[in-house]
Amino acid sequence: MKPAVPPSTGKPRLTTSAMIASIAGEGQRTKPAPFGHALVELAKSDERVLGMTADLGKYTDLHIFAQALPERHYQMGMAEQLLFGAASGLAAEGFTPFATTYAVFASRRAYDFIHQTIAEEDRNVKIVCALPGLTSGYGPSHQAAEDLALFRAMPNITVIDPCDAHEIEQAVPAIAAHQGPVYMRLLRGQVPLVLDEYGYSFELGRAKLLRDGAEVLFVSSGILTMRALEAAKLLENDRIGAAVLHVPTIKPLDAAAIVDACSRPGRLVIVAENHTVIGGLGEAVAGLLMRESVHPAFRMIGLPDEFLAAGALPTLHDRYGISTEAICARVKEWVG
Template sequence: MSDRRTLGMGELEKIENRPFEKAPFARGAMAVNKKRGDIVVLTADLGKYTDVYPFRDAYPEHYYNVGMAEQALVTVAAGLSHAGMVAYCTTYGAFATRRAYDFLAIACAHGNANVKMFAGNPGLTTGYGGTHQAIEDLALMRAIPDMTVIDPCDAIEMAQVAEQAAEIEGTVYCRLLRGNVPVVFDETYRFELGKAKRFGTGTDIGFISTGFMTERCLDAVQALRAHGINASVLHVGTIKPFDAAGIAEFAQSVDKVVTAENHILIGGLTSLVTDALYRSGTLKPMLSIGIPDRFIECGSLPYLQTKYGLTAERVGQQVLAWLDAAAPVAAT
């Protein structure tokens, strides 16, 4: 079995020091359809690259490929939902949010349609450049009223979200982890909508992260111990509804805060954390790690993720540089 996680079309990133699972989304979707029998999965000609073929093979009468037309994907899904089905959609995040934004807002969220959009290639998980990198999707989706927005970390959480999504009222947007997805959490982990989860007790640094950046932050915590820095991680799997109270409580328990997201630093996790801390009257030194406000070039994933600071090693380096810059200068 390959030890590389599949990202874009044929793109592979080596998984080190962790087990992995293939196609956890399909596992969750099949599990919930086995229980309910009312799940349909639709894709916009990306079944192979969004890992829905296992579901198609198990439930061929519940599978639809609408072709390369995201607007049609969303409107057909909305129609099926009003006919009593729970519609799971898959495509790439850049296509779902940019091409079908109005359809998700009006045909789905405005009409309280039971549509669950699972969007692949979030942030810098593809090297295909600005046309394929969904780097602003969380900001766009959380701005839609009545929209639920989820950014899972690993295979465990991805499968659980896919299984639970049918029970979430209304329209859901979830970033899709596909291919060979690392297993970061253990089997005791339980995804809870709107609830952030803390890992560790360190108080020197408190990482607040979402999506695959939680994996990076957990690894950075281990590396920082060698420098005498004790840190903990708060994983924010749900962007909307947002656990503002949990974020404030966590920030109050640590000396400094670091936000980390696979998304531009506008309108995503960092913006939500800043707002939550302001509203709670919590003032902490804060470092923000994420994608800059620009379209990202094409390139290999190791190169891009390293350049833009999204690897575990670069997270640790940025924290150390920040702490060094903030350290008081001894009087001479």
């Protein structure tokens, strides 16, 4: 069978294997297990920090923590409801548990336990979940395309969508210092390094402009910030100047930064996210702009409102319009 050739690129894409794979491009700088290593460093200076998982330590990089601090590691088995109930109890006793699993299991299987035992009680639990959005090719059972919408709707919870290894390393101590429940998406394994090239530092609740441009403004989070930065460089060849506003904190939004960036006249605003277009960053930004009476030309790049196919990630990212090449094609269509 010949490899599929997406019309936007003319380049072959894998159609099999690599279903759970790094989202790093060929030759891209990466860092191994940034979350696991950052949590170990945090725990060395704070004895309240615990690491917990539901039989997925290796796949959430918590095995790094388990090896370094086995007495503070809790393996709860394949029981996500128990994981979060126990984390709530430990938080009530003054600990700071980092509870890890896949995003689908936290947002779907254990949602009520998180809602009732963590969010409603305002417990200091940090929920850190791998395979967010379309970062697994194993189909609807493992693709958390709606996790941000679900957790945005939950009172008391802060929601974070980091872009790369650099940001994950900085976000771990930041969310630990924040009093209250946090849901953070996790990139695991060999995680790309991107934001260090822009002198970026993570601040909870803050959006930051990474680059400027006159024709287009990307408002983005997670790996779509990486894709937006890549697209912005390519769009320069077509004399399209693209700015990128990175929004790692989905809730609460940095309203002032978003409104200020979107108020610049004559610029197309494109919200880009690795999440369904229903209920995520795009609709959050759209609602904010409507409330503030700011009305730019507005588009959204995200996953469709459907159950996604299984397959290799490069093929799926092209198919659903979140690869760098697909983003460039959409922007040139909209701007032209």
